[in-house]
Amino acid sequence: MSLAALINQLADEDTSALKTLSLVIDWVRPRPQETIASTLTRMEQLEAALTESLDVHLAVSSRLQSWLDNAQFFQLLSGLGLYSRRGFFKEISERLYERVNPAPADRNNVKDVLFLVFNRKGDDAWIHEVPDEALLKLLGTLWHFSPPALERTRIRVCTQILNAIEMLSIWVAAEELEPNILRLNPRVVDRESAFVALQRELAAFVQSYVRGLQDEDEIHLDHDHALVLIEQCRDEIARLQRRSVTAGSTMALTHLLERLSQTLTRIEHLLDILDPADKEKRTRRSIELFKTLVQASAERHGVRTLWRDNLRLMSRSVAENASDHGEHYIAGSRREYLAMLASGAGGGLIIAFMALIKIQILQLGLGKGVETLWVSLNYGLGFMLIHMLHCTVATKQPAMTAASIAEKVEQGEHGRANARKLAELLVRVGRTQFVAILGNVAVALTVAFAIGWCYTRLEGVPLISTNRYDYMLAGIHPWQSLALMYAAIAGVWLFVSGLVAGYFDNRAAYLDLAGRLRQHPLLRRLLPLTLREKFASYVDEHYGALISNFVFGVLLGVTGYIGYLSGLPIDIRHVAFSSADVGYAMSVFIPGVEAFAMFTGFALLIGGVNLVVSFTLALNVALRARGTRISSFPKLIRAWFQVVRENPLALLYPPADPRPEPLPDNHPHPEAAEAGQPPSDVTDSSPSTEGNR
Incomplete structure (x- = not known):
């Protein structure tokens, strides 16, 4: 398709928002044997053409704005790219059925729209090669909003991100009641875990942020404490993984721990996108999430990817024990x-x-x-x-x-x-x-x-x-x-x-x-x-x-x-x-x-x-x-x-074992140290004696 033909289709009043996005991606997508440089060139040509054709540009922006006013981001942010809670066999059976008899796409669901727009094999590869600046410039050209519309869209998207964060935190807190986790750490029912503390912190953060969206003078909580709790949750997951080596693991447990790690990463990602103090980080993390979601969307109905991931989980549940014995x-x-x-x-x-x-x-x-x-x-x-x-x-x-x-x-x-x-x-x-x-x-x-x-x-x-x-x-x-x-x-x-x-x-x-x-x-x-x-x-x-x-x-x-x-x-x-x-x-x-x-x-x-x-x-x-x-x-x-x-x-014979270095004169004799007795020539109050001990 030529650039002129693309502009004509974009100018057509019957062209929907979904069709608009599909036309744009089809235009910039690299052809066989092309490099990413060709994509960047076409992106620049499209931006220049829209800038010159003000009517077309306004029509495209208005069309996309109307769609965005009704778009739903929750399923995209809270589910896409995260391991399913349904388990491997249920998931693979549903994916196979979707390939045979797919469900109708919801054009207001951004998760479905992403799948329909990036519908070619290899889309996840080339989109990662596009520089962040070029991708951001293209999206900014397509969504050329007026200040009121931009503010309305920002509030709406932020609200859905906050909903996703709160729901993901609830899932994280609920996972600690799984029988597999209780088996590895029975004490979680007797004390407040980092998972529950994170959910409470994020619930307070969400409420505070919502008040800030409604009233600019309202001071809302920062998410620094939530980030600390996320690290504590990761530490707890690492302990559970180490414990599973000696206490035994299953594919379901490995799947659960992986899902917890993925969910924490997604929460952290969304918190960074909401950070009002660092615009550069917000932009960078938003583009990162966009590219990650495009890749996850490409693998959404893929049986091969699901099989590979679960095979890796199964291998890990076996290999962890082998590495423990390998030394x-x-x-x-x-x-x-x-x-x-x-x-x-x-x-x-x-x-x-x-x-x-x-x-x-x-x-x-x-x-x-x-x-x-x-x-x-x-x-x-x-x-x-x-x-x-x-x-x-x-x-x-x-x-x-x-x-x-x-x-x-x-x-x-x-x-x-x-x-x-x-x-x-x-x-x-x-x-x-x-x-x-x-x-x-x-x-x-x-x-x-x-x-x-x-x-x-x-x-x-x-x-x-x-x-x-x-x-x-x-x-x-x-x-x-x-x-x-x-x-x-x-x-x-x-x-x-x-x-x-x-x-x-x-x-x-x-x-x-x-x-x-x-x-x-x-x-x-x-x-x-x-x-x-x-x-x-x-x-x-x-x-x-x-x-x-x-x-x-x-x-x-x-x-x-x-x-x-x-x-x-x-x-x-x-x-x-x-x-x-x-x-x-x-x-x-x-x-x-x-x-x-x-x-x-x-x-x-x-x-x-x-x-x-x-x-x-x-x-x-x-x-x-x-x-x-x-x-x-x-x-x-x-x-x-x-x-x-x-x-x-x-290669054939190990070197001699290193000899122990002689102890200094003021170092306690090993036998005396084991018996808890200080050397005869050093008093108990000596600082050096305490250090040597």
């Missing part, structure tokens, strides 16, 4: 490093026997279904045993460590961490993974070889058949088989098992599983109090880990059977079991050093794929769950190389 899987000191090596070695020892049991099951000639059942039980129960004996399967670590890394990234996005600290964490994670795999692989391969060699010498026949020997070695060869693809499938199952662990740990906390088991009627009859306490505490602490290990084993066991039933090339390869297979195969025919090293390298290559796939998926989910991302990979890589250059050995 235990990152060795910092040499003592922790050697403990991880021993733990990995213990896991490798058990895996060697699990691989032996699997070999015997496969050589029994059972039917595929029965064989899969026994193999799955072998895997699942074996992994549970490894955990119960405090040993480690190296590839189970990424799901936990990724959540811890995501936590550091989230902190970094708010300036509380930096690339250097994150790089140091990655180095610690890398060497912890290395030593755990070293323990798994070295012991599994060595023990498997020893068992196979001893069996052959004692029985006079090899432990495995020739066909099984060829199958085992060919199965881990990266270019003679699909070993690396199968390793990637195992990596996916490792990632899934991490989610399972987070979910069930969270579920145990949410249900207060320990308390339930302590008071369970059957257990009270079977176990004395001391054993019941120990059993309840153990199950509560290890519930997620035990279930995830069993689920992981079952997934490994049934994958090959799924491939058999479907006729697709689907199977798994796991580094520890591949190492054990190499050991058993080599015990039949002991090759040269080169062949031995080559197949060991193949097993390690499988381990690399296991780790990369599981870690990448787990980190992606953890980052999405926290709504953050690694903003600068080049900066992080440079920091990582700097850390490595300073101490290359730290």
